[in-house]
Amino acid sequence: xxxxxxxxxxxxxxxxxxxxxxxxxxxxxxxxxxxxxxxxxxxxxxxxxxxxxxxxxxxxxxxxxxxxxxxxxxxxxxxxxxxxxxxxxxxxxxxxxxxxxxxxxxxxxxxxxxxxxxxxxxxxxxxxxxxxxxxxxxxxxxxxxxxxxxxxxxxxxxxxxxxxxxxxxxxxxxxxxxxxxxxxxxxxxxxxxxxxxxxxxxxxxxxxxxxxxxxxxxxxxxxxxxxxxxxxxxxxxxxxxxxxxxxxxxxxxxxxxxxxxxxxxxxxxxxxxxxxxxxxxxxxxxxxxxxxxxxxxxxxxxxxxxxxxxxxxxxxxxxxxxxxxxxxxxxxxxxxxxxxxxxxxxxxxxxxxxxxxxxxxxxxxxxxxxxxxxxxxxxxxxxxxxxxxxxxxxxxxxxxxxxxxxxxxx
Amino acid sequence: xxxxxxxxxxxxxxxxxxxxxxxxxxxxxxxxxxxxxxxxxxxxxxxxxxxxxxxxxxxxxxxxxxxxxxxxxxxxxxxxxxxxxxxxxxxxxxxxxxxxxxxxxxxxxxxxxxxxxxxxxxxxxxxxxxxxxxxxxxxxxxxxxxxxxxxxxxxxxxxxxxxxxxxxxxxxxxxxxxxxxxxxxxxxxxxxxxxxxxxxxxxxxxxxxxxxxxxxxxxxxxxxxxxxxxxxxxxxxxxxxxxxxxxxxxxxxxxx
Numbered sequence: 053x054x055x056x057x058x059x060x061x062x063x064x065x066x067x068x069x070x071x072x073x074x075x076x077x078x079x080x081x082x083x084x085x086x087x088x089x090x091x092x093x094x095x096x097x098x099x100x101x102x103x104x105x106x107x108x109x110x111x112x113x114x115x116x117x118x119x120x121x122x123x124x125x126x127x128x129x130x131x132x133x134x135x136x137x138x139x140x141x142x143x144x145x146x147x148x149x150x151x152x153x154x155x156x157x158x159x160x161x162x163x164x165x166x167x168x169x170x171x172x173x174x175x176x177x178x179x180x181x182x183x184x185x186x187x188x189x190x191x192x193x194x195x196x197x198x199x200x201x202x203x204x205x206x207x208x209x210x211x212x213x214x215x216x217x218x219x220x221x222x223x224x225x226x227x228x229x230x231x232x233x234x235x236x237x238x239x240x241x242x243x244x245x246x247x248x249x250x251x252x253x254x255x256x257x258x259x260x261x262x263x264x265x266x267x268x269x270x271x272x273x274x275x276x277x278x279x280x281x282x283x284x285x286x287x288x289x290x291x292x293x294x295x296x297x298x299x300x301x302x303x304x305x306x307x308x309x310x311x312x313x314x315x316x317x318x319x320x321x322x323x324x325x326x327x328x329x330x331x332x333x334x335x336x337x338x339x340x341x342x343x344x345x346x347x348x349x350x351x352x353x354x355x356x357x358x359x360x361x362x363x364x365x366x367x368x369x370x371x372x373x374x375x376x377x378x379x380x381x382x383x384x385x386x387x388x389x390x391x392x393x394x395x396x397x398x399x400x401x402x403x404x405x406x407x408x409x410x411x412x413x414x415x416x417x418x419x420x421x422x423x424x425x426x427x428x429x430x431x432x433x434x435x436x437x438x439x440x441x442x443x444x445x446x447x448x449x450x451x452x453x454x455x456x457x458x459x460x461x462x
Numbered sequence: 463x464x465x466x467x468x469x470x471x472x473x474x475x476x477x478x479x480x481x482x483x484x485x486x487x488x489x490x491x492x493x494x495x496x497x498x499x500x501x502x503x504x505x506x507x508x509x510x511x512x513x514x515x516x517x518x519x520x521x522x523x524x525x526x527x528x529x530x531x532x533x534x535x536x537x538x539x540x541x542x543x544x545x546x547x548x549x550x551x552x553x554x555x556x557x558x559x560x561x562x563x564x565x566x567x568x569x570x571x572x573x574x575x576x577x578x579x580x581x582x583x584x585x586x587x588x589x590x591x592x593x594x595x596x597x598x599x600x601x602x603x604x605x606x607x608x609x610x611x612x613x614x615x616x617x618x619x620x621x622x623x624x625x626x627x628x629x630x631x632x633x634x635x636x637x638x639x640x641x642x643x644x645x646x647x648x649x650x651x652x653x654x655x656x657x658x659x660x661x662x663x664x665x666x667x668x669x670x671x672x673x674x675x676x677x678x679x680x681x682x683x684x685x686x687x688x689x690x691x692x693x694x695x696x697x698x699x700x701x702x703x704x705x706x707x708x709x710x711x712x713x714x715x716x717x718x
Contacts, residue, residue, distance in 0.1 A: 054594070375536060376636075377563050377565070
């Protein structure tokens with residue numbers, strides 16, 4: 053009995069119980085689909101993160117407030133206090149203290165209601181300075197950005213994100229229009245080009261105002277002088293490490309903190325964000341892979357179960373084949389191939405389901421899913437291997453049946 | 463009357479037969495079930511020669527099924543020796559026994575034992591598949607075997623589409639297709655009506671006339687009497703053998 057006959061016989065056996073075979077491979081099917089989706093989601097999210105990060109510029113450092121230690125010695129968490137000020141930003145901009153830092157942009161953000169022509173829209177209002185456009189690697193599609201004069205005179209001018217402009221006016225052609233922010237009237241002087249989303253926010257839904265205006269008219273109070281984030285742009289990728297050390301030294305000095313361990317700020321780079329994102333997705337991948345592995349294990353046990361049933365049902369056939377001259381290895385091979393076909397069927401169906409979901413899901417979950425041909429090929433291979441591994445015991449049992457007992461069975 | 467003819471044939475002393483096919487010497491088979499031992503064969507000597515048509519007869523529990531399993535290489539002896547077509551089969555392993563069964567024995571079973579999902583010719587070619595005969599040759603030989611048993615037109619029918627007699631003919635074709643040394647038929651007419659029984663036994667007559675060795679296991683005297691020699695088994699021993707001059711009257715009388 054050669055391979056093609058073994059394949060034909062085994063395929064006929066699988067097909068003769070179509071529904072049962074399908075139900076049997078369901079576990080493998082789900083497992084394989086989960087593997088393909090997991091891998092695709094991991095790769096897709098990584099792609100999204102690195103795309104959004106490289107659009108922001110890889111030579112960017114982000115200074116965030118936080119990690120202050122209070123009088124009783126309890127160290128606060130990240131971002132728990134307003135320790136950064138506009139003065140910090142000014143000091144960092146000094147080419148003497150920080151020669152490797154090319155641009156500095158402090159941000160002071162708050163969520164406020166905007167109103168134009170009776171349309172209301174709540175968005176992030178960000179106070180910043182003229183350098184923001186360059187530091188954040190953004191472009192304008194209309195008008196101009198806020199200027200140093202606007203900053204000096206606390207001008208009531210704003211630059212809108214493209215989505216914000218569309219929500220308020222139905223168009224991005226809005227330069228010269230008026231918009232009311234928190235009761236104050238601002239003139240729209242420019243509109244930002246679209247930049248998509250980063251991992252935490254929509255970069256196109258924003259209203260930029262001069263930092264001085266934000267501090268004095270929109271936020272005010274005791275936190276008026278604080279800023280929420282300072283963005284630093286290193287002169288080049290290679291100067292990122294130097295820029296980091298300069299920024300840390302300047303801020304520690306300015307805040308009168310002797311040890312970097314007790315710093316009341318945190319400096320992170322985009323690379324650190326990539327690393328963080330990667331490690332999160334690796335954890336997620338390990339978790340989902342565990343789920344997929346469990347599902348495959350259950351699927352494999354299902355295959356073993358149904359193969360044992362198949363051996364029992366076909367005991368007479370096994371006896372007959374043995375009487376007609378089938379050696380034990382031929383019987384074993386027949387059942388192994390049958391189990392492998394079950395695994396293959398589950399694998400192929402699972403791959404189809406996984407790829408279909410990979411095409412359909414991005415629209416729902418808002419994250420891209422990359423179909424990796426290697427993952428598809430490998431998981432189908434794994435499915436066949438599962439069939440084979442869990443088929444060994446039933447096939448061996450079939451091969452060991454005594455011909456007389458098998459022939460006599462009812 | 464068939465009975466008369468069979469008796470006459472069975473007593474024919476002058477028919478020449480060839481080399482021994484079956485040589486069974488002091489054959490004992492003991493089954494153990496826990497602490498209980500059951501001796502199914504208690505020392506059987508039997509020789510069957512090339513071209514013979516032998517019926518092994520006996521009531522249920524006589525040991526004839528055990529004898530059939532031994533002769534068919536489906537089981538091995540506890541003590542004693544069995545030579546089949548010149549091969550010592552006592553010490554063979556499972557794979558070697560499978561090869562002997564494939565080459566030397568054509569089985570015909572009471573339950574036909576056809577695979578219901580396969581067409582007639584696919585059933586017939588099964589022994590050739592395990593003998594690694596190439597595909598086109600298998601088909602041609604299966605076709606010839608089916609024609610030989612008068613089922614040339616039923617080539618592609620599945621067993622469910624055939625009558626009992628036709629199914630048993632397919633089984634006989636399957637037993638013939640590998641040109642085995644002997645045909646071993648275990649109650650081949652047990653599931654057939656009288657017309658189909660006559661059909662199958664007629665086929666065996668023809669095969670015997672063509673020089674085939676046929677061993678037929680049955681408990682029915684009428685069937686056994688179609689053979690040329692009757693070996694009667696009882697309580698694990700051979701009680702009568704027409705070839706050794708045992709009176710047929712004794713055999714017939716014992717069954718009556």
